[in-house]
Amino acid sequence: DQQVKQNSPSLSVQEGRISILNCDYTNSMFDYFLWYKKYPAEGPTFLISISSIKDKNEDGRFTVFLNKSAKHLSLHIVPSQPGDSAVYFCAASARGSGTYKYIFGTGTRLKVLA
Amino acid sequence: DTEVTQTPKHLVMGMTNKKSLKCEQHMGHRAMYWYKQKAKKPPELMFVYSYEKLSINESVPSRFSPECPNSSLLNLHLHALQPEDSALYLCASTPGRPLYEQYFGPGTRLTVT
Numbered sequence: 438d439q440q441v442k443q444n445s446p447s448l449s450v451q452e453g454r455i456s457i458l459n460c461d462y463t464n465s466m467f468d469y470f471l472w473y474k475k476y477p478a479e480g481p482t483f484l485i486s487i488s489s490i491k492d493k494n495e496d497g498r499f500t501v502f503l504n505k506s507a508k509h510l511s512l513h514i515v516p517s518q519p520g521d522s523a524v525y526f527c528a529a530s531a532r533g534s535g536t537y538k539y540i541f542g543t544g545t546r547l548k549v550l551a
Numbered sequence: 552d553t554e555v556t557q558t559p560k561h562l563v564m565g566m567t568n569k570k571s572l573k574c575e576q577h578m579g580h581r582a583m584y585w586y587k588q589k590a591k592k593p594p595e596l597m598f599v600y601s602y603e604k605l606s607i608n609e610s611v612p613s614r615f616s617p618e619c620p621n622s623s624l625l626n627l628h629l630h631a632l633q634p635e636d637s638a639l640y641l642c643a644s645t646p647g648r649p650l651y652e653q654y655f656g657p658g659t660r661l662t663v664t
Contacts, residue, residue: 482655537584539596543592
């Protein structure tokens with residue numbers, strides 16, 4: 438049972454345009470969400486997170502939106518740069534459970550075209 | 552400083568060998584994790600230590616043995632591995648309440664021959 442899903446395995450965007458990466462989840466207990474960027478053979482790099490008490494969090498070029506009723510979150514990258522080309526994972530956690538467990542989505546490969 | 556370090560970077564071992572992976576963080580984080588990642592797949596949780604106690608074991612085979620000697624250090628002892636255990640092994644840490652941002656190390660690329 439895949440509790441966190443990223444339905445688009447890949448995405449191509451022109452440099453300077455907006456990249457929108459999507460993530461859906463099924464477990465209503467999830468209350469904290471993170472986005473990671475990963476290059477091949479490296480560990481994931483933390484980008485941005487959002488708590489379920491918010492619907493938006495912004496950090497520079499990265500904005501995460503959370504729609505709890507739809508159990509959907511998205512990562513917006515504006516403007517997209519060639520260096521953003523990587524695999525992006527969303528992850529979810531149920532902080533209330535106290536287990537410190539994170540569930541990862543399957544990833545979306547973003548390619549930013551120069 | 553959000554650095555998690557892992558050694559070695561690469562490891563090749565035979566199926567009868569015993570080896571260990573090491574992870575270290577000096578951020579005062581109280582939860583530490585081992586993940587396994589295969590190509591084109593998400594990180595797969597193996598173990599979680601919370602306040603130096605094993606809190607989650609995701610039904611990992613006993614040929615993988617975790618150890619948390621202190622709050623900064625996490626080891627993964629490997630013995631009698633199989634070729635299908637070849638993967639990128641990632642360590643991560645989390646501050647704990649109220650912050651939950653999880654930081655990963657660069658990983659150890661393990662090849663079992």
